[in-house]
Amino acid sequence: MRNSLGREIPDEWLRKTGKEVYRGPSFRCESSYRKAAPTVRSARLDGHSKVVDSIRSVLEKCGVHDGMYFGFHHHFRDGDYVINLVMKEVAAMGVRDITICASSMGTAHDYIDELIEQGVVSSIQSSGVRGRIGEAISYGKLKRPAVIRSHGGRVRAIEEGDIHLDIAFVGAPTCDEYGNARPVGGKSDCGVLSYSMADARYADKVVVLTDCLVLFPNVPASISMTDVDYVCVVDEIGDPKKIVSNVIRETKDVRELMMADYCARIITESPYFRDGFSFQTGGGGAALAVTKLLRRPMEESGVSIGFAIGGIMKAMCDMMDDGLVKKIVDAQVFDSFAIEHIKRNPNHVEISTSEYANPMNKGAYVNRLDFVILGALEVDVDFNVNVITGSDGIVRGAPGGHPDTAAGARCSIIVAPLIRGRIPTVCDRVLTVTTPGETVDVVVTDYGIAINPRRADLLEAYKYSRLPIMTIEELRDIAYGITGRPDPIPFEDEVVALVEYRDGTILDVIRKIKE
């Protein structure tokens, strides 16, 4: 069946998943449902220690068995040891058919590819997939298709009960023996534990792994003892050097700087640039430069940011310290400066991923966002964006909060170079839709800027602008004029991944790559 973006979703998978096809970003707004709930085994009265001496014993106590669903978070990013530590033990115990539901996975988890081959891991559900796992998915090695969800979509799926986590593993920089976990104070600080909050509240068993056991009570706790079954102390939960980068890459690339300048001018010339506006950007070179470029026009016009959403970096913290940002609501920290900042600044606060982006709760921050700056691998003439499949057709990206913030923000801005190597970014039809075009407002490239014609108000707002505004078709024609028109990548029929929209409807499918 075709969804409203014209993407063919095989009936077989609608039947097997019980899902509906995507019908627009507001399709499920204001609908009612009953939240899922975990099975809880209550504590004893003696307040005994929950510390268990090994991952093996923890798995045994949790009654690990074939076919379970495990939750993991990605706050340790490329420095994460938790997934591999746990899964190695699971494999050693002879357990099979595990589904890994992680908030994101990367090159730190290449080892999992071996477990996919061995049948220990049979499916992956994640908001990001890179490295060898992406190849394993694209070459059809999973027993059941992967499910790709946005950050908000993952929390929604947990809260609505689409995913029921049997065990959630929470890597925590500090924890006390009764299960109160914090993202700071240890040797592997990650600043926030936002992505693990839903896991801790909705999984049947919750295990905290830490490499720094501290005195009870470890407060204020991000993950509370009320939700934690066991605490396991390991030597290292991650590589601190890879959890955050100490050196922020400040781009000197003139192309990125020019695009950043265009983005900053789109923002300052828009009707939403007023005192108290809200703002989010990712961690890319151009995006970071936008934050810095906004400083001067903000100071000149006496405008400050009401709230900024993380991924947070030094540039945003500096602006807060200089009185240009009132609140930072943080679900992800990108550098060590931001970690130190959240420890000492009461206006820089940790939020849960549900608060950040869940489309089916009673209100998330993204719904109150004015601007978001996002990247793209491809954008098509319908403004649909692909951030998941690379130019070779292989899964290698992360929707992350992309679909969530695009849907919520009053003005969502995509920034990307018009061509990368010989690959045109603006094209006729994206390989995979991860963010629907009806939620994308402005596309900024090095050759020009396109405004979504659905946004007549924005077209009007920039009518007298001196920015190089053109149609998306003109951008595509410039790109194709340089690169030539690309031929389609050949795929098999077999579906290897389902791309869910944030509300749980099916946005697109990814097919097996032809060898």
Next chain:
Amino acid sequence: MIIEKPAAAGTLESCDAQVIVEPGNGGVELELDSKVIHQFGRQIRAVILDTLCRLDVTDAKVTVKDMGALDCTIRARVEAAVYRSAGQTDQIPWEKLADEK
């Protein structure tokens, strides 16, 4: 033009292409490897063969490793490799080459 000896042009840097031409076995034999083979393999092949044709190369073994180069780059690398293989490193007919594009 006659391919007299093996010659190469270009690099394996991103957005470049490495072209090697060698004396052939009575025809044009093209071996192409590209990072963007699915989307642009057909077009790259056509550009290479067209460039060889314009240079009147009818007997050559051509090996191209493309790293996502644009057509203009591929054309220039093929021309350079062919002229080098014919031992012609000065007196290149630049105007003629420019006209033919």
